Amino acid sequence: MMLQRMILLGALLAPLSLPAADQIIFTPEQISTMKIQIEPLAPAGAVFGLTLPAQVVVPPAQLRMVSTPQAGMLEQLTVAIGDRVAAGQVLARIQSPDLISLQRDFLQASSQLRLAETAQKRDEALLNEGVIAPRRQQETLSRYQELNAAVEERRQTLRLAGMSQEEIRQLTQDHQLSATLKVRAPIAGVVLESFAEPGQRLEISAPLFRVASLTPLWLEISAPLEQVAGLKPGAHLHVEGMNVEGELIAIGRNVDPASQTVKLRAEVAQGAEKLRPGQYVQVGLTTTSQTQRYAVPANAVVRSGQQAVIFVRTPQGFEPRVVNVLATHNRTAYVTGELKGDESVAISGVSLIKGAWLGLGRGE
Secondary structure, three states, X not given: OHHHHHHHHHHHHOOOOOOOOOOEEOOHHHHHHOOOOEEEOEEEEEEEEEEEEEEEEOOHXXXXXXXXXXXEEEEEEOOOOXXXXXXXXXXXXXXXXXXXXXXXXXXXXXXXXXXXXXXXXXXXXXXXXXXXXXXXXXXXXXXXXXHHHHHHHHHHHHHHOOOOHHXXXXXXXXXXXXXXXXXXXXXXXXXXXEOOOOXXXXXXXXXXXXXXXXXXXXXXXEEEHHHHOOOOOOOEEEEOOOOOEEEEEEEEEEEOOOOOEEEEEEEEOOOHHHOOOOOEEEEEEEEEEEEEEEEEEHHHOEEEOOEEEEEEEEOOEEEEXXXXXXXXXOOEEEEEEOOOOOOEEEOOOHHHHHHHHOOOOOOO
């Protein structure tokens, strides 16, 4: 039976002639015998949808790593993973002997500055009265400016050590040294990770928490290369099974060599609270364009090198027509090309037409 079918196919293909590259001669009898099905081209409208896998991620600008500003022992954690925190809220307390040294240096510099300020004002008055030479007043002023810079340097050191402006002001007023360092949240958000336990000895810059603001969120979408052509920033999307909507904001230029996929980035504001960083979801992407799209069965499209081709019915048989495949979804290919919209295309037996187009069977 297989041998008979091959003989029949060879006989059908043998008389085919290819007078031009854009014409494939098939008689109605051959089309019927080969059971080649033909279907009118179906406009896809101005909108089509894609369902693609995506991962929820936090935009980098909304992530903060909270680290230990000074070496010491972690005395207390005041928050846990999943807690919402406000900017400036105390997250942990650390006992740090080094903090006392920094406070002492700041107070000593502040005391010297006050003396230098008094001397500077005194010499300025004496200069105006002609009692002292300008050189002495300049030396006093220079000393005052140096100490002023030193106090500001030590103030910034205390800020880097984790003390707030209010705590530094209070230290200046009451001169009470404290070894307790309060670690505060740099932004309002949610605690995603915690890296230390009470009683643990921590070195400077040791990680304590990862805090993130979770509105908006990003979706990192993996899209097959052939589906990227029909997408543009601004395309609307929704998360399957959730009342979550967003917008495509970036289309990657790099193609993953292993999967031949391109990374798309979407931003989700509406319904972002329903998503969790690291979560995998399915998203539906929608795009619009002024270019007319057509929907054909996916098996109606064949590849010739880097080109996608469909076979359009003509009075002589078929004509190959190069198309651009925008997307393939649910066994339907969405294509654009030099099409009027009133054509009919082959949707089965396409491999036989392609074989005749490439000259298989000629001369046999």
